[in-house]
Amino acid sequence: MYSKKHKQTAQLIIITAFVLALTFLLLATLLNIVIYSENQASRGVAVADQAAFETHTDVNKSVKGLLKEDNFNNYSRSYDERQNSVTRGIEHIFNVNKIKETKNQRLYNGTITETENGTRIIQDSNRNFTNQYGTENWIVVDSTENTRNMTQTVERNSLHQAPNKTVWSVPGYMIFNSMFRTEFDTSSGTWVVYFVEDVSTNTIYLRTENPSGSFYNDCAISSSQATVNYSEQTVGNQDCPALDFVTELNNPYQIRYINSDEVEGQYHIHTSAELGSGVPDYQYNSVSSQDSPYAVRSIYSVEYKQLYISEEVEYDVSVYVAPNQLENESV
Amino acid sequence: MIQQKNVTNTGQAFTLEGVVASMLLISVALIFSLQITAITPLSASTSSQHIENQHAELAQGALETAEREELIQMLLYWDSSSSKFHNSDSDGEYRVDAPNVEFAQEVDRVLINQGIGVNIDLTYYNNRTTYSDTTINYFTSGEPSDHGHTVERSVPIYENDPIYDSTGNPTSQNVTETDFYLENINEDSELYNIVVIKFTVWRI
Numbered sequence: 001m002y003s004k005k006h007k008q009t010a011q012l013i014i015i016t017a018f019v020l021a022l023t024f025l026l027l028a029t030l031l032n033i034v035i036y037s038e039n040q041a042s043r044g045v046a047v048a049d050q051a052a053f054e055t056h057t058d059v060n061k062s063v064k065g066l067l068k069e070d071n072f073n074n075y076s077r078s079y080d081e082r083q084n085s086v087t088r089g090i091e092h093i094f095n096v097n098k099i100k101e102t103k104n105q106r107l108y109n110g111t112i113t114e115t116e117n118g119t120r121i122i123q124d125s126n127r128n129f130t131n132q133y134g135t136e137n138w139i140v141v142d143s144t145e146n147t148r149n150m151t152q153t154v155e156r157n158s159l160h161q162a163p164n165k166t167v168w169s170v171p172g173y174m175i176f177n178s179m180f181r182t183e184f185d186t187s188s189g190t191w192v193v194y195f196v197e198d199v200s201t202n203t204i205y206l207r208t209e210n211p212s213g214s215f216y217n218d219c220a221i222s223s224s225q226a227t228v229n230y231s232e233q234t235v236g237n238q239d240c241p242a243l244d245f246v247t248e249l250n251n252p253y254q255i256r257y258i259n260s261d262e263v264e265g266q267y268h269i270h271t272s273a274e275l276g277s278g279v280p281d282y283q284y285n286s287v288s289s290q291d292s293p294y295a296v297r298s299i300y301s302v303e304y305k306q307l308y309i310s311e312e313v314e315y316d317v318s319v320y321v322a323p324n325q326l327e328n329e330s331v
Numbered sequence: 332m333i334q335q336k337n338v339t340n341t342g343q344a345f346t347l348e349g350v351v352a353s354m355l356l357i358s359v360a361l362i363f364s365l366q367i368t369a370i371t372p373l374s375a376s377t378s379s380q381h382i383e384n385q386h387a388e389l390a391q392g393a394l395e396t397a398e399r400e401e402l403i404q405m406l407l408y409w410d411s412s413s414s415k416f417h418n419s420d421s422d423g424e425y426r427v428d429a430p431n432v433e434f435a436q437e438v439d440r441v442l443i444n445q446g447i448g449v450n451i452d453l454t455y456y457n458n459r460t461t462y463s464d465t466t467i468n469y470f471t472s473g474e475p476s477d478h479g480h481t482v483e484r485s486v487p488i489y490e491n492d493p494i495y496d497s498t499g500n501p502t503s504q505n506v507t508e509t510d511f512y513l514e515n516i517n518e519d520s521e522l523y524n525i526v527v528i529k530f531t532v533w534r535i
Binding site: 009012013014016017018020021024025039050054057058061062065066069070073084085086088089092093095096097099100104 | 341345346348349350352353356357360381384387391395399454456459462464482483484485487489490491516517519520521522525527
């Protein structure tokens with residue numbers, strides 16, 4: 001029926017059709033690969049990093065919370081009891097996260113490398129800042145490497161009164177000898193924080209003297225009381241440059257209250273020194289009475305290592321947990 | 332000349348036939364692939380990964396920015412008299428109405444009302460040595476689509492954490508004084524249990 005020429009033409013047409021079809025399929029596949037690659041490029045690592053970060057944050061928050069819960073409860077616990085309690089709790093947190101990550105085909109392992117004992121010094125009722133015997137000049141912390149959550153809430157009317165701030169600002173002026181002050185004694189000298197009430201403006205003034213005897217600018221607050229937060233370097237929740245020195249203290253240092261009958265209020269200090277050695281326990285009332293001031297044994301910090309391995313990420317890190325301790329701060 | 336014109340016409344016809352044949356082949360291949368996999372607008376594909384990315388960010392943001400207090404309120408929103416979560420269905424699960432707690436209300440307002448499906452499942456531990464666990468459905472919008480995304484957050488429950496009443500306020504009872512779905516699996520420390528919240532979001 002058909003000539004040989006026609007048969008060859010038909011074959012040619014079929015081959016051309018196949019080539020065209022394959023070309024279209026190839027183009028479609030190429031387009032798909034481009035879309036897929038673009039998606040993978042914008043997704044892969046970020047998601048993997050995110051999962052590692054989530055686990056890191058979860059564990060960190062849990063350990064911080066546990067440390068806080070333990071320190072703020074069961075005041076009569078010894079250091080051994082606290083160590084045991086915190087260690088068991090953290091190991092449980094590690095185990096739960098290990099199981100959780102295993103189910104997600106990832107590896108997680110946490111190990112406690114160090115727990116540091118500390119002391120919380122508390123005056124939670126309004127009184128002057130003298131020790132339990134009423135001594136005005138006394139050592140609050142004899143020797144410590146680190147302090148956190150250090151706050152003092154002072155009543156304006158209880159402070160030593162100055163006629164106006166220009167008078168009390170003069171170094172060597174006689175009223176300095178009568179003011180309440182907090183001293184930080186380091187190997188390179190003593191930093192002193194003075195408190196006074198300016199009766200002409202009803203203002204609380206705070207002024208810092210450095211080891212060479214120079215003054216920083218004042219921090220002032222016009223209020224009946226002010227909370228001085230050494231750890232956050234604020235007075236009444238406002239930045240106070242006069243407290244910036246806390247990041248420069250040489251370790252170890254001593255904390256003293258001088259003229260502590262010239263102030264009334266409350267305070268809290270969490271120090272890495274142990275009660276009975278770095279913190280002189282005779283200065284404080286018994287923890288069972290909780291009469292101010294008193295001192296409670298605590299766990300100051302925990303250090304742990306954690307290893308996280310997934311298909312995309314390997315994350316090995318050492319973590320230091322001391323709730324509310326700011327970076328690079330000593331107080 | 333006449334013969335040459337006939338040859339040209341034949342060539343054009345062959346070319347056209349070729350194009351039609353290729354279209355036929357592609358159509359057959361396409362119909363075949365569509366029949367073997369059910370592809371819907373919610374099906375996962377290489378081009379839907381941006382949606383997955385969006386869902387991942389959405390879920391992560393919602394869970395990570397929640398304060399622990401908000402999550403605790405959700406986890407300890409317990410009605411001791413009926414031994415289930417306050418105002419939940421008979422099987423202890425929420426389906427239509429989100430519970431009257433801050434996190435769930437926020438999820439309802441920001442996600443569910445915007446056409447995002449949300450499932451919240453809780454996994455907790457029953458045994459301190461084997462760490463056997465139980466997973467319960469807390470809130471269910473339905474079955475997640477292929478490009479849904481799940482994030483997890485583990486929330487520690489401490490011994491002093493309170494049980495919450497139906498208005499979402501803490502009661503005077505803490506977890507150690509209440510018989511409820513969690514057990515104290517770490518009596519040596521202040522840690523009571525750890526709940527892993529699994530939060531899944533997808534486009535409805």
